Amino acid sequence: MAASMAAASGGSVTRRLLRGAARGLSGGGGGGGGGAAAEEPEGAVVNVVFVDRTGRHVPVRGRVGDNVLHLAQRHGLELEGACEASLACSTCHVYVSTPHLDRLPAPDEREEDLLDQAPQLQENSRLGCQIVLGPELEGAHFTLPRVTRNFYVDGHVPKPH
Amino acid sequence: PRVCVVGSGPAGFYTAQHILKHHNGAQVDIYEKLPVPFGLVRFGVAPDHPEVKNVINAFTQTARLERCAYYGNITVGRDVTVAELRQAYHAVVLSYGAEDNRVLGIPGENLSGVYSARAFVGWYNGLPENRDLKPDLSCETALIVGHGNVALDIARILLSPLSLLRKTDITDCSLAALACSKVKRVWLVGRRGPLQVAFTIKELREMINLPGARPVLNPADFTGLENAIKDAPRPRKRLTELMIKTALEKPGEKTVEVQAAATQAVAPREWGLKFQRSPQEVLPTADGRRVRGVRMALTHLEGSGDSAKAVPTGDVEELECGLVLSSIGYRSLPLDPSVPFNTQRGIIPNSSGRVEGVPGLYCSGWVKRGPTGVIITTMNDSFDTAQSVLEDLQVGVLDVSASREGFGAVGSILRSRGVHPVSFSDWEKIDAAEVARGKAAGKPREKIVDPQEMLQLIGH
Numbered sequence: 001m002a003a004s005m006a007a008a009s010g011g012s013v014t015r016r017l018l019r020g021a022a023r024g025l026s027g028g029g030g031g032g033g034g035g036a037a038a039e040e041p042e043g044a045v046v047n048v049v050f051v052d053r054t055g056r057h058v059p060v061r062g063r064v065g066d067n068v069l070h071l072a073q074r075h076g077l078e079l080e081g082a083c084e085a086s087l088a089c090s091t092c093h094v095y096v097s098t099p100h101l102d103r104l105p106a107p108d109e110r111e112e113d114l115l116d117q118a119p120q121l122q123e124n125s126r127l128g129c130q131i132v133l134g135p136e137l138e139g140a141h142f143t144l145p146r147v148t149r150n151f152y153v154d155g156h157v158p159k160p161h
Numbered sequence: 162p163r164v165c166v167v168g169s170g171p172a173g174f175y176t177a178q179h180i181l182k183h184h185n186g187a188q189v190d191i192y193e194k195l196p197v198p199f200g201l202v203r204f205g206v207a208p209d210h211p212e213v214k215n216v217i218n219a220f221t222q223t224a225r226l227e228r229c230a231y232y233g234n235i236t237v238g239r240d241v242t243v244a245e246l247r248q249a250y251h252a253v254v255l256s257y258g259a260e261d262n263r264v265l266g267i268p269g270e271n272l273s274g275v276y277s278a279r280a281f282v283g284w285y286n287g288l289p290e291n292r293d294l295k296p297d298l299s300c301e302t303a304l305i306v307g308h309g310n311v312a313l314d315i316a317r318i319l320l321s322p323l324s325l326l327r328k329t330d331i332t333d334c335s336l337a338a339l340a341c342s343k344v345k346r347v348w349l350v351g352r353r354g355p356l357q358v359a360f361t362i363k364e365l366r367e368m369i370n371l372p373g374a375r376p377v378l379n380p381a382d383f384t385g386l387e388n389a390i391k392d393a394p395r396p397r398k399r400l401t402e403l404m405i406k407t408a409l410e411k412p413g414e415k416t417v418e419v420q421a422a423a424t425q426a427v428a429p430r431e432w433g434l435k436f437q438r439s440p441q442e443v444l445p446t447a448d449g450r451r452v453r454g455v456r457m458a459l460t461h462l463e464g465s466g467d468s469a470k471a472v473p474t475g476d477v478e479e480l481e482c483g484l485v486l487s488s489i490g491y492r493s494l495p496l497d498p499s500v501p502f503n504t505q506r507g508i509i510p511n512s513s514g515r516v517e518g519v520p521g522l523y524c525s526g527w528v529k530r531g532p533t534g535v536i537i538t539t540m541n542d543s544f545d546t547a548q549s550v551l552e553d554l555q556v557g558v559l560d561v562s563a564s565r566e567g568f569g570a571v572g573s574i575l576r577s578r579g580v581h582p583v584s585f586s587d588w589e590k591i592d593a594a595e596v597a598r599g600k601a602a603g604k605p606r607e608k609i610v611d612p613q614e615m616l617q618l619i620g621h
Contacts, residue, residue, distance in 0.1 A: 083216065086212035088210065089536050090535075090537050110363070113361075113363040117535060117537065119537065121396070
C-alpha cells in the first residue's frame with residue numbers, strides 16, 4: 001500500500017524503482033504481479049469512467065500521469081483535440097464529477113479564457129487536455145457534452161416559429 | 162455509399178471525418194476550388210496563432226484514409242455543376258464557407274486606402290486572390306470598423322513587433338510591407354457598446370499584452386458597467402471586467418517594454434476601442450482619391466445585451482485616418498442556381514444540415530449557419546450534418562441500392578473540360594516545398610501565393 005502511494009507521487013524513474021522494490025518485498029502494489037517487465041506501463045492504476053455523448057458509460061483503467069484527452073482518445077471516445085493540447089481551442093471540453101472537480105489544480109487563466117468559448121459551459125467544465133490523472137481522481141466521471149441539434153455557441157435559444 | 166463534400170476547410174473535413182468514422186463502407190471525396198486544402202485554417206487563422214492550425218494534422222490523417230480522396234483545383238458551379246455531382250454521388254455536402262464580405266454601403270467605401278478585413282487577412286495569409294492587394298501602410302492612423310476577433314487580429318498584425326512576425330508563416334511580401342509600415346495607431350470602432358463586443362477574451366488579452374503597444378480605452382465608456390454585468394453569463398462578465406480593468410489602469414502600471422519605449426522617447430504604438438460610432442462616410446483627400454478620414458454618427462443603444470440596436474443620435478464625429486479596414490463580417494455566396502440560397506441571411510436554407518427541398522443535398526459550416534464561430538463551433542455543426550447524412554443512409558432516405566460512380570463519372574467530365582484535379586499527394590509536394598522555402602528564413606513555411614506556380618510545381 002505504502003509502496004504504491006509513494007510510487008504515485010514520485011517521478012517516473014522513482015516510480016519504476018519503487019515498484020521494483022515493492023515487487024521484491026511483497027509482490028503486491030499497483031503494478032500487477034510477475035509478468036514481463038518490458039510490458040509494464042508507468043504509474044499506479046486510476047479507474048475512471050468516461051460518459052460518451054450518448055450517455056453510455058465507458059469504464060477505463062488509466063494510469064497516474066495519463067492525460068485525460070489522450071486517454072479518452074486511446075479508448076475510442078469521441079473527444080477531439082483540435083489544437084493538440086496546446087491551449088488554443090476548446091474541443092476537449094468535458095464535465096468533471098463533483099467531488100473530483102475540487103481535487104484538480106485550479107485552471108490557469110488561459111484555460112479559463114478558452115472555457116468561456118465552450119458551448120454549454122457548466123460549473124464543472126474543464127478542458128480534458130489539462131487534466132492529468134492522479135490517485136485522487138479514482139472513480140472520477142468525465143462526461144462529454146451532449147451536442148444538441150440546432151445548438152448555438154453562447155447558449156442562445158432559437159425562438160420557436 | 163459515395164459522398165461528395167464541397168470545400169476542404171474545417172467544415173468539409175470534420176463532416177468527412179465523422180461520416181468515415183461511423184460508416185464502414187462510405188467513400189468520401191472532398192472537392193476544393195484552390196489547389197491547396199484547409200480553407201480558413203490556412204488562410205484565415207492569424208500567422209501568429211500556429212497552435213490553432215494543429216487541426217491540420219487531424220485533417221491530414223482523414224485525407225490519407227483509403228476511403229477518402231481529395232480533389233483540388235476544381236470550382237464547383239463552374240468546372241462541374243451541383244446537378245452533375247448529385248448524379249455521381251449518393252449524397253453531396255456543401256461546405257464551401259464564406260468567400261465574400263459584408264459591405265458598409267457608405268460613400269467613399271471605394272476610395273484608395275479602404276479595404277475589407279477579409280481581403281487584408283487574405284493578403285497577409287497568402288490567399289491567391291488577394292496577393293496583389295498592396296495595401297498602403299504609409300499613414301499613422303488606421304481605423305478598423307468592427308469589434309470582432311478578425312478586427313483584433315488585424316490590429317495585432319499591424320502593431321506587432323517585426324521580430325515576432327518574422328518567425329511566422331506570414332507571407333514574405335506582407336512582412337516587407339509591414340517593415341515599411343508607418344502605422345502606429347489603430348482604432349477599433351463599433352456602432353454598439355462594450356457589452357456588445359464580439360471578440361473574445363483570449364484575443365483581447367493578447368492585444369493588451371502586445372509588446373510595444375499600449376491600450377487606449379476611455380474610462381467614461383465603462384461607467385456603471387461593473388454593475389450591469391453582475392448577473393451576466395461568465396464569458397461576457399470576464400470579458401467586460403478585463404476591459405474595465407484595462408480602461409482604469411494608470412499609466413504607471415504599464416508594461417516594462419512600453420515604459421522603456423517611452424523613456425527612449427519613442428512613442429509606443431497604441432490601439433484603442435471606440436464605441437457607439439457608426440461610419441457614415443469615408444472622407445476623401447483634396448485630390449479626391451484616397452481616404453483622409455471617416456465621418457461617424459454617434460449612436461445610442463435601444464434595448465440591451467446581444468439584441469441592442471444602435472440608433473444615430475444626430476451628432477457626428479470625424480476621425481482622421483489613412484487606412485480603413487471594414488471588419489463587419491464575412492458572407493457566403495450562392496454556388497449554383499440549383500441550390501436554394503437565402504440572400505438575406507447569406508446561408509443555404511436547411512434543417513440540421515439537410516438542404517430544404519433537395520433530398521440528398523446537405524450543408525455544413527458557415528454556409529449552413531452563418532459566418533461566425535471558432536473551430537469547436539464548426540466541428541459540432543459538421544458532426545450534426547454528418548449525423549443527418551448517416552441517419553438518411555441508415556433509414557433509406559438515401560437510396561444506396563443504385564450504385565453511383567463518384568469520381569469515376571466526375572473525372573471524365575473534368576477531363577472533357579480541361580480541368581486537372583490536384584491530389585492530396587500533390588498537395589504534400591507543395592507543402593514540402595513551402596516548408597523547405599521557409600526553413601532558410603526560420604519560418605514554418607513560405608506560402609506559395611500563385612496558383613500557377615503551385616500547378617507547375619506538381620507538373621500540371
